[in-house]
Structure formats: C-alpha cells, structure tokens
Amino acid sequence: MKPPSLAARITLLLAATSLAVLGGGALAMDWRIDRAMDARFRGNLLTQAQALITVVEVEQAAGTPRNPPALLAGEGRVYYELRCDGLPVLHTTPPPPILPAGWPQAAGVVPRFANLPHAKGRLGTVMFAFQEPSNHGPPTRNCALLYAQDRHSFDRLLTALDWILGLGPALALLVALVAVPLIVRRGLRPVRALVERMRVIGPHAPGQRLPASGTRELDPLVARFNDVLARMDEGLARERQFASGLAHETRTRLAELRALTEVESRYPSGRSLPDILHEVGTIGAELEATVAALLLLTRLQSGLERPCLQSLALAPWLDRQLQRHRALAAGRGVALAIEGTPPAELHTDPALLEVAIGNLLGNAAAYAPAGDTVRLRLEPARLRVDNAAPELEPQDLASFGQRFWRKQPPHAGHAGLGLALARAAAEALGMSLDFELRDGRVHATLAWRPG
Numbered sequence: 474m475k476p477p478s479l480a481a482r483i484t485l486l487l488a489a490t491s492l493a494v495l496g497g498g499a500l501a502m503d504w505r506i507d508r509a510m511d512a513r514f515r516g517n518l519l520t521q522a523q524a525l526i527t528v529v530e531v532e533q534a535a536g537t538p539r540n541p542p543a544l545l546a547g548e549g550r551v552y553y554e555l556r557c558d559g560l561p562v563l564h565t566t567p568p569p570p571i572l573p574a575g576w577p578q579a580a581g582v583v584p585r586f587a588n589l590p591h592a593k594g595r596l597g598t599v600m601f602a603f604q605e606p607s608n609h610g611p612p613t614r615n616c617a618l619l620y621a622q623d624r625h626s627f628d629r630l631l632t633a634l635d636w637i638l639g640l641g642p643a644l645a646l647l648v649a650l651v652a653v654p655l656i657v658r659r660g661l662r663p664v665r666a667l668v669e670r671m672r673v674i675g676p677h678a679p680g681q682r683l684p685a686s687g688t689r690e691l692d693p694l695v696a697r698f699n700d701v702l703a704r705m706d707e708g709l710a711r712e713r714q715f716a717s718g719l720a721h722e723t724r725t726r727l728a729e730l731r732a733l734t735e736v737e738s739r740y741p742s743g744r745s746l747p748d749i750l751h752e753v754g755t756i757g758a759e760l761e762a763t764v765a766a767l768l769l770l771t772r773l774q775s776g777l778e779r780p781c782l783q784s785l786a787l788a789p790w791l792d793r794q795l796q797r798h799r800a801l802a803a804g805r806g807v808a809l810a811i812e813g814t815p816p817a818e819l820h821t822d823p824a825l826l827e828v829a830i831g832n833l834l835g836n837a838a839a840y841a842p843a844g845d846t847v848r849l850r851l852e853p854a855r856l857r858v859d860n861a862a863p864e865l866e867p868q869d870l871a872s873f874g875q876r877f878w879r880k881q882p883p884h885a886g887h888a889g890l891g892l893a894l895a896r897a898a899a900e901a902l903g904m905s906l907d908f909e910l911r912d913g914r915v916h917a918t919l920a921w922r923p924g
Contacts, residue, residue: 522620806843813851
C-alpha cells in the first residue's frame, strides 16, 4: 500500500478548511443580504401603498369622481385592490392575479406582508386597513388596501448575488486543489534535501552530522537527529571498546591456557593434577572476572544500570567492605585502616557504591607496596582512599580510569578495569571521583552532595 502523501494531506486539510470557512461565511453573508434586501423591498412596497392612499385621499378631498387612481394604474407589474365600506371596489386593470388568504377580513392597522406564487414568478404583497375621510367630514369610512408588486426583477438580483457568493468558496476550493499541491511540494523541498543528506549517514560513516538547514521548523529535527547519531556513535564506540578489550584479555588468558597444556603435555613438570587444575581454574576465574567487569562497565557507561536509591547506614557497611579486602591486603603485607566519622546515613544505591568503593580499596590493596597502610579517611561529604605509589608519576593520573591501563605488570585477577568501574559507578550515582599524587602517595577522593 502506497504511504499517504504529506502534500495531499495538507491539500485536503486546507481545502476542507477553506470550504468550511468561506462556505460558512458565504452562507452567513447571503442570509444577511437576503434579509436586508427583503426588508428594503417591503419598505418600498409599503411606501408605494401609502402613496396610493395619499392619492385617493387627495382625490376625495378635491371632490373628484371615485375612479381608480391614476398613479401606478397603468403599470402592468403593479397591482392593487381598494375596498371601502359602502363604495365600489377599485383595482388595477388587470386586477391582482392572486389574493392572499383572508383578504380583506385579515387586513388590520398593522401592515401584513406576503410573497405569493403565480405563473410569472412571485408577487410581493402588503395589505392593511385605514380610514378614508368623507367629503362631508366625519364619520369616515373603513377601507382596506391590498398592494402587490411583481418580484421577478428583485428575485433575479438575489439569485445573482447568491451566485456571486457561491462562486467565492468554489474558486477557493479550486485554487486549493490545484495550486496548493504545487506550493506544498515546493515548500517541502528542504525536507527532500534533508532526506537525501540522511541517506549517506549511518554506522558505516561514524562522526558525520547533518548541517543546519536554516529552516526554523527543520532545525529542531536536525538537532534531534544529530543527538541520535551521537548516541549511536557512543554506543558503537562502547561496543567496539568492549569487543576489543574482551578479545585482548580473552586472547591473553587463552594463550596462558594453551601454553600450560602444551608445556605439561610435552614437558611434564611433575606437578600433581589438582595443582594443574587449580591453575587452570585461576585463569578461568580471571577471565570470568574480566568479562563480568567489562559487562558492568558497559552497562554503567551506557546508562543501562540505573541507581536504586535508599537509605544506607554507612559505618557498618564500610566495616564490611574493609573485612572483604583484608585477606588480599594481608596476603601482600598491606594493612587497612579507617579514620574519621562517616555520616550516619547516606541516600545512595548500595550496589553501585560497592562497585565504586570496593574497586578503590581493591586497587589500593593490590598495588600498594608491602608494609604500606591503605587508609580510608571519612568526612561528612566525602571519603578518601590513599596508598603509597612510588612508581607513579603526575602524568600517570591522566590515564586513571582508562580501560586496561596498568602502570605495573599485570597482577593476578586485575585487568586494569577497577578504576574505570569506580569512575563509572560514581558518575551513575552523581558523585565525583578525583585522583591526586602527593608525597609519593596517591589519593582517591569520592565526594557526594551533603544531606
């Protein structure tokens, strides 16, 4: 099924709107014009009837014999009939071709108008009653006048006005159906140009962005599309980084396994099978830890790992973290110490906080020289972990937090992801993590908003 056209949609909406607005306006104007013209016609009709009465009164006052008044008597499109008590009926020649219902009994002081159909169109009529003065003074006679005029010319004028008012919406509809599609297609040229520029942008061409279109309506769309491209490039970069790091670490561990098996098969070392299996298990555990750390780091940096905030009693929680790392530190001849008083509670995500602080403590315990003391210093809005780092130089701090960066040769179970995990977890929690090298000791400061 062919998708609907935006130009056709705009055309139909504009045509319907134009027809509704202009058609409604034409109907309203036609109604008002008809009422005004009809009121004027009735006014003229009543004026002529009153002029006829004046002629009759003047002739009566002059003592003229009672005959049909000469005024309007010879016009074929005007008719009247005059009835007075005790006098013969006066009317035009020919008389009115049609009489309204109830004439003359329905005639009253208030004029009554009617439009009566006849063979040549319609007659506009007015009838009313009046008192004719007598030649000898009072009393007066009661009279009734029916005055009629052919409406043919007047109705033709109204019909012409109706056509004029009706042609306006019709022409507007025709213009909307013919001209609007051409105008809309021309106006949508920037959209087609934008689509053509989008066609060449994709995963095969990272880093490309759409230039500003210069059109107010399209610039927000361009900005949103560029934001999507930026997020897509970031996601692809994370995937490439993940794949590259995983391939590097996996290749290293697999090479160790292959070398171990080949050496043991060709040149047996005489070690027992449990010892060999223990070494194989250690290599597998290191590989598993690397993969798990990479997955967690990728989820943190992509925003998939969302913090679940809750109140955490910090002092006992930190004691448990220290206990978990004491065995590693003691095995290397490193002591762990805690100083200061932490806040009673911290509103945070315990799992992500463990990733941050646990990796800082583990990194310090793994790389501190034998005989050193790793100190965890607590303050109301931050904590610091420091340890001796005689081999570090100030320029090395810029590499802290990078994946797989290690100053010293690799240690067992460490793939250089600890500080990267700690930084990513701190960012997910809205905390800041900074490193400083002072007097041969490296200080890691994790700060949070007080409250």
